[in-house]
Amino acid sequence: MLAESLALTAALFIIGVIGVLIHRNAIIIFMCVELMLTAVNLTFVAFSRFYGAAGQVFVVFVMTVSAAEAAVGLAIIISIFRHRETVNLKDINLLRG
């Protein structure tokens, strides 16, 4: 039962990573990051089923932090869009060396 759960979360996580790597749109990357977080949450839940409730507590923390992160992240993306009228990461490279 645990093996199947972990296989699912691993698959979800890798989908998230690939999404971050191949997409250029900041919104999509953002959503992929959320997908990775969710995959991790699912891992915690799966482990809590076998090793006690500590995993559930972590999930609550992760969800809180990711909500805060989502608020800040979206605010930044909106701010960038207002300035440059794009959210394509290829065009946003002001910190080039």
Place this chain on the structure above:
Amino acid sequence: MLLQSFVDSASQTHPLSGTVAEWVWLLPVLPLAGFVINGLLSLNSARLGPDDPNTPDHHPHSGGAAEPSVISRGEQAGDVGDDHHAVKRHRWAGVTSIVGPGVLIVSFLLALGIWQAMAGVHMEAPFIQRYFSWMPVGDLQIDAALQLDQLSMVMILVVTGVGALIHIFSVGYMQDDPGYPRYFAYLNLFVFFMLVLVLGANYPVLFVGWEGVGLCSYLLIGFWFNDKANADAGKKAFIVNRIGDFGFLVAMFMLFANIGVLDFIGVNAKAVELGTGSVLVTAICLFMFLGCTGKSAQIPLYIWLPDAMAGPTPVSALIHAATMVTAGVYLIARSAALFSLSPVASLTVAVVGAVTAIFAATIGLKQWDIKKVLAYSTISQLGYMFVGVGVGAYVSGMFHLVTHAFFKALLFLGSGSVIHAMHRAYHTTHRDEDAQDMRNMGGLRRYLPVTYVLMWIATLAISGVPPLAGFFSKDEILGSVFARAQGSTLASASWLGIPGSTLLYSIYVIGLITALLTAIYMTRMMLYTFHGPNRTGAEEERHLHEAPWVMTGPLVVLGILTVVGGWLNLPEVITDNAPIGPTGILDRWLEPVVGAATARVSAGASRVPATTEEMLMGIAVVIAVAGIVYAIARLKPARLVPKRDAIPEEGFEGVVANKYYVDEGLDRAIVTPTYAISRNFLWRVVDNGVIDGLLVNGSAALARGFGWIGSRLQTGNVGIYAWVLVVGVVALLGAFTLR
């Protein structure tokens, strides 16, 4: 005093302990205190400026005549009518006039007290005062220690005695100079270092004094540093001396490496371990002698001394005639135990001394600058001293050192008196002429009667006319050379394939020829300076005056010493025939220090018969008188013209007048190539290429290159960062998993 608490208890058993000799540390400390006081006073003027801007521009050494500002004093303002020349003296000149000579006089009195204490006891071993450990490094144990023995006592009395007289003379000569306190600060510092030199109980302490007097010599030669020639002369003296000091240092290193001690007692005791006549002891002695040639102006390092005349004349008298330049002779007498082991090194010393003596004497024949004549004369007389210590007659070398200090100081101070008068005369009439050139002098005996008489005494003394000091000391050196040639370790040795005996006879003949030349050039100087018509100028003639008593007083004292100095060491051959005094005071006095070394050199010698000695003495007198008579007969001061109208000498005379073009030759052979190498290789290749190009700019380029590579990684593209991050994580995880 604090210092005395450090005194080693081991010295308590010495006969001098508990006497005034315990205060020996005060001898150098007194001039050091004078240096501090005068130095602080001179700082005061540097801040406030020595001259009032309202007084007329008044540079003491305008026109290249590097002599002090000579102005009208109150009593002369009336008769010469140049009171518009009032120069503001240094504000602390009064204090300096008391402190500067005062410390020297007290030092001299203390030296006399110590001498009294020494004369009262019988001492075989030197009296050593250890103050603190200076360099305790493994086997190298060097103490800051002073050594009092018969040899250093002679030097102390000469340095403080003649030094005090010259300090007093300087009061009259220099008091109107804006740098008066600075002058006395340097002069006192010089005496301090000179006393450290002669009192040091080991070679390193001696070396401190050795370098210190070199520093003071540099400072005082360039005393009027506004004139570039004077500053250059100071630099020349300093640099040439460094070459010699290198040799001295190498000698010290070799001594330590081979016998492990550097204090005089230890070296004297262990010197024989180096092996009589071995290559090692010869090398040590020759390196040490290289140091002596620098400090004492012998071939090949004599070139700095004539230029050193750029300093004030009392400085020339004290440093470049009486004391510092004789340090080399002292060093060899001090190291007699080493030199007596090496006949080859001893003969080298004698040969170099003899060649220098005759070489410098010939140049002295053709100089016009009164101080240059005396400078070459000093080099020549130093050559005599080296002949003396070179043939193992250490006492005779020291004897000539003492008498030479008397009469050469007298000659230099006398020339100072002449220059003082000349400079004042030209200054009063605003004429820009050379106050030191003898062609501008002549007939000065009418104006400077005291100086005239005293300088003639010194001239007769240096020429070797009995019964003046120079006769006895010079005769003793020549007699020693003759005696050594007849039979000694030197006579049986060979030097570069020449038998020692032949060499010594040649040195004797060279010494006689030099004596003849000495008599001629000194008489020439006197004739051109004091006799014949005056060439100074009709207007200037009225302004020529004898120096004040503060200057003539020391001259008179030195004059007396020049007359009676010979009594220090009367030869037996004279006292046997005419009981005019005790025999060989100096011989007996120095016996504990150099007696063993002298005996080692003269081993196997037979006594020269009294008749032969009398004959040698007679030859010396005849030669001296012949030189004087020849000069008076041949040289006609009336035919001279002032410097301005003089034509340069031609042919061989011109070569001699130009000092055999040695300076020019050295310039071509050493200075110019050094400059060329410095410019083309050291500057353009090493400095610009290697240091600036490769090292400085190279390291900058390296840092810039790495920075460029690093900056390429910062693309600003978040996607690439994410890729790198993921690859890194995967790699890390993979590494941990596969481990």
